[in-house]
Amino acid sequence: MIKESSRITQGQLFFYMIQAQVGIGIMSLPHDVHAVAKGGAWISILIGGVVVQLAILVMWALCKRFPNLTMFEYLPKIFGKWIGGFFNFAYIIFFILMATLVLVLFESLINKWVFPLTPRWAVLALIVMTSVYLVIESLRTITRFYVFVSVLIVLIVLIALNAFTIADFTYMFPITEAGWGKIFLGSNKVIVSLLGFEMLLVVYPFVEGKADGKLKAASAGNAFTTLLYSFLVFIALIVFSPMEMAMIPEPIPYMLKAFSFRVVERLDLLFLSIWTVIVATSYMNYLFLAANGFGHYFHRGNHRTAVYYTAIISYILALIPQSPDGIEFLTQIVSWASYAFVYGLPVLFLLISLVFRKREKGKTA
Amino acid sequence: MSKWRNSIVLILLIMILPGCWDMEFIKDARLIYATGFDLLPGGQFKLTVTIRDSIETGGGTEQHNTIMESVARTTRENRDLMQSMVSGKLSVYKIRVHLLGESVAKKNIFPFMDVLYRDPKSALNARVCVVEGNANELLRLNKVGVTYIGETVDEMISGEEQMTVVPKENLGSIAPVMWDHGQDFTLPMVKKTAKNVKVTGTALFHGHHMTGKLNRQESTLMLLMAGRKADTARLTIPVDQKQNPQVANFITFDVNKAKPKMKVTVKPGNRIDVDFPMKLTVSAVEYPLGELSQKAVVQKLNKQLSAILTARSQQVIQKLQRANCDVFGIGRHLIAFHHDTWKQLHWKTDYRKVRFHPRVQVEIIGSGILN
Numbered sequence: 001m002i003k004e005s006s007r008i009t010q011g012q013l014f015f016y017m018i019q020a021q022v023g024i025g026i027m028s029l030p031h032d033v034h035a036v037a038k039g040g041a042w043i044s045i046l047i048g049g050v051v052v053q054l055a056i057l058v059m060w061a062l063c064k065r066f067p068n069l070t071m072f073e074y075l076p077k078i079f080g081k082w083i084g085g086f087f088n089f090a091y092i093i094f095f096i097l098m099a100t101l102v103l104v105l106f107e108s109l110i111n112k113w114v115f116p117l118t119p120r121w122a123v124l125a126l127i128v129m130t131s132v133y134l135v136i137e138s139l140r141t142i143t144r145f146y147v148f149v150s151v152l153i154v155l156i157v158l159i160a161l162n163a164f165t166i167a168d169f170t171y172m173f174p175i176t177e178a179g180w181g182k183i184f185l186g187s188n189k190v191i192v193s194l195l196g197f198e199m200l201l202v203v204y205p206f207v208e209g210k211a212d213g214k215l216k217a218a219s220a221g222n223a224f225t226t227l228l229y230s231f232l233v234f235i236a237l238i239v240f241s242p243m244e245m246a247m248i249p250e251p252i253p254y255m256l257k258a259f260s261f262r263v264v265e266r267l268d269l270l271f272l273s274i275w276t277v278i279v280a281t282s283y284m285n286y287l288f289l290a291a292n293g294f295g296h297y298f299h300r301g302n303h304r305t306a307v308y309y310t311a312i313i314s315y316i317l318a319l320i321p322q323s324p325d326g327i328e329f330l331t332q333i334v335s336w337a338s339y340a341f342v343y344g345l346p347v348l349f350l351l352i353s354l355v356f357r358k359r360e361k362g363k364t365a
Numbered sequence: 366m367s368k369w370r371n372s373i374v375l376i377l378l379i380m381i382l383p384g385c386w387d388m389e390f391i392k393d394a395r396l397i398y399a400t401g402f403d404l405l406p407g408g409q410f411k412l413t414v415t416i417r418d419s420i421e422t423g424g425g426t427e428q429h430n431t432i433m434e435s436v437a438r439t440t441r442e443n444r445d446l447m448q449s450m451v452s453g454k455l456s457v458y459k460i461r462v463h464l465l466g467e468s469v470a471k472k473n474i475f476p477f478m479d480v481l482y483r484d485p486k487s488a489l490n491a492r493v494c495v496v497e498g499n500a501n502e503l504l505r506l507n508k509v510g511v512t513y514i515g516e517t518v519d520e521m522i523s524g525e526e527q528m529t530v531v532p533k534e535n536l537g538s539i540a541p542v543m544w545d546h547g548q549d550f551t552l553p554m555v556k557k558t559a560k561n562v563k564v565t566g567t568a569l570f571h572g573h574h575m576t577g578k579l580n581r582q583e584s585t586l587m588l589l590m591a592g593r594k595a596d597t598a599r600l601t602i603p604v605d606q607k608q609n610p611q612v613a614n615f616i617t618f619d620v621n622k623a624k625p626k627m628k629v630t631v632k633p634g635n636r637i638d639v640d641f642p643m644k645l646t647v648s649a650v651e652y653p654l655g656e657l658s659q660k661a662v663v664q665k666l667n668k669q670l671s672a673i674l675t676a677r678s679q680q681v682i683q684k685l686q687r688a689n690c691d692v693f694g695i696g697r698h699l700i701a702f703h704h705d706t707w708k709q710l711h712w713k714t715d716y717r718k719v720r721f722h723p724r725v726q727v728e729i730i731g732s733g734i735l736n
Contacts, residue, residue: 067457116485
């Protein structure tokens with residue numbers, strides 16, 4: 001059972017959703033999607049959002065059958081102790097890998113853009129330590145922080161709005177230059193960037209209220225993220241000419257480098273500082289998910305102790321890949337894994353629980 | 366106990382958090398203000414920089430300007446070479462203006478500028494301009510009047526931007542255009558006179574190299590047609606020949622509003638027509654002949670000015686086409702809205718075949734505080 005003091009409201013779920021989804025992807029998404037979908041990249045994002053929405057529906061349908069249990073608790077109920085446990089540990093490893101990936105990408109960008117001389121271990125230690133400090137608290141505390149820092153997203157939008165002063169709308173035409181096939185293919189990149197929503201599997205029982213309301217909050221969060229990404233990609237599309245876009249891996253901060261105001265000279269640094277917090281929340285999310293899993297198995301449901309060693313594991317793992325090839329390799333592994341763990345397995349779980357009529361016993365919420 | 370633990374953690378964090386790898390002390394930094402790029406006759410590459418130093422003295426800060434130059438194979442190598450000649454750390458993040466010597470501008474400019482785009486510390490909002498002649502000689506002026514050369518050039522261009530004499534561009538803004546096949550950029554052009562600097566007009570580029578020039582008046586007209594009027598735009602046009610003194614033959618007016626309406630049509634056989642009407646509402650700021658209270662006179666003037674400006678814009682377009690400089694982004698328009706046509710075109714040669722039909726319509730609506 002979930003402790004009363006760690007429950008969150010549906011409004012908080014909305015913000016949790018946003019903070020879990022928005023993250024590292026902001027930086028490079030326009031470049032990555034444009035490489036496939038050209039001027040239609042912003043449509044790819046919207047398509048990706050719809051795909052994610054479908055996945056959210058599946059997870060919701062699954063979680064609705066076990067309204068007071070996290071995934072770590074109900075998988076053994078569906079599959080029995082051993083197979084369920086196997087899946088659970090697979091998920092824990094997946095969450096740790098996701099956390100590691102966030103750290104690795106974060107470090108490589110910070111190193112490239114802001115601190116070229118600061119060693120990896122220092123940059124990583126900073127974000128890991130801050131995250132641990134928050135994640136050892138209850139989910140309610142974590143979420144309150146997420147709500148609080150959501151103001152920053154408004155700031156990001158405001159900063160990005162500057163782009164309209166230098167925009168040329170014709171850069172995005174012809175929108176279907178790449179063809180609809182490629183535009184759909186482009187959404188492939190997007191559904192990896194929108195990851196984070198799989199937290200529903202664990203966070204769902206923490207949320208107060210009826211199932212419908214939870215779905216609405218989660219969907220609204222996803223819609224917000226999708227629109228935000230689409231907006232940022234759109235902006236990058238109208239600021240950079242197609243060939244230039246191919247050369248710039250992180251269009252959003254690059255675009256900000258050209259602006260200067262009387263008070264603020266380097267908008268890109270301002271953006272990166274804000275972005276650091278946004279990335280930290282993504283990392284915290286995975287840290288919480290993995291620690292919650294360990295907590296369920298080793299600490300009688302309390303995630304607090306598990307946070308420490310989960311963080312250390314992800315920290316050490318993040319120190320390993322040094323070269324761009326290593327990072328690329330990790331990205332590949334994790335994105336393949338995400339298809340299975342986020343888009344594939346939940347469907348399987350749902351089907352099996354439907355066929356074998358598995359649902360939480362006792363009162364239904 | 367917990368209080369003690371917290372304080373110790375806090376002190377430790379304060380020691381760790383500030384970091385000490387990427388510190389850059391402003392007191393050690395030697396801020397480059399302007400850079401000049403030149404190709405020497407032998408093909409060697411000379412970089413000239415002016416460094417701005419502020420030295421604290423008893424009474425306040427004293428400004429100093431140091432000019433350095435070096436010859437090396439690449440921009441970065443030049444920078445490193447210079448670093449070996451100065452104390453302190455050369456810093457590029459405050460560069461305000463880059464001056465491209467004509468020798469460089471006429472070659473492919475990108476190889477010289479790659480480092481400016483690649484380095485995260487570089488200032489993408491620095492102005493770029495072309496120097497007629499030699500950038501090194503111009504920077505060697507050191508001071509114009511009481512102002513250091515870097516500031517002089519920067520402020521001059523900034524002033525002329527506001528007068529719509531030269532295009533408002535910086536490193537960041539030319540990048541997307543430079544890499545687009547469907548449009549070209551232009552840059553302000555300056556020239557060293559005996560002891561002074563002047564802004565002479567606009568340098569036209571095609572792709573990555575300079576292919577032509579416009580003088581100040583042509584440049585203003587071009588910017589108006591491109592819909593890039595800044596705060597003010599002023600033109601002086603002869604409307605009479607008989608008056609004595611000569612000064613009385615001219616009208617000078619400020620453009621209040623410029624409304625260019627470009628319409629690109631593609632006809633069979635890939636014939637491209639650009640209909641280019643532009644409506645200018647202007648106020649006279651100098652017109653010794655007076656008479657602006659009479660409707661008939663104003664109407665006659667309107668007609669005359671429209672005819673003259675139409676002819677002039679034709680000349681400007683001719684120059685642009687000869688320089689292969691697609692400032693108006695006709696190619697961009699084709700890419701975006703006539704993609705199939707675009708694929709069949711060879712823009713390098715086909716841009717010159719585009720038929721422009723400029724038609725300027727002037728309307729005088731103000732006359733200052735005189736009639």
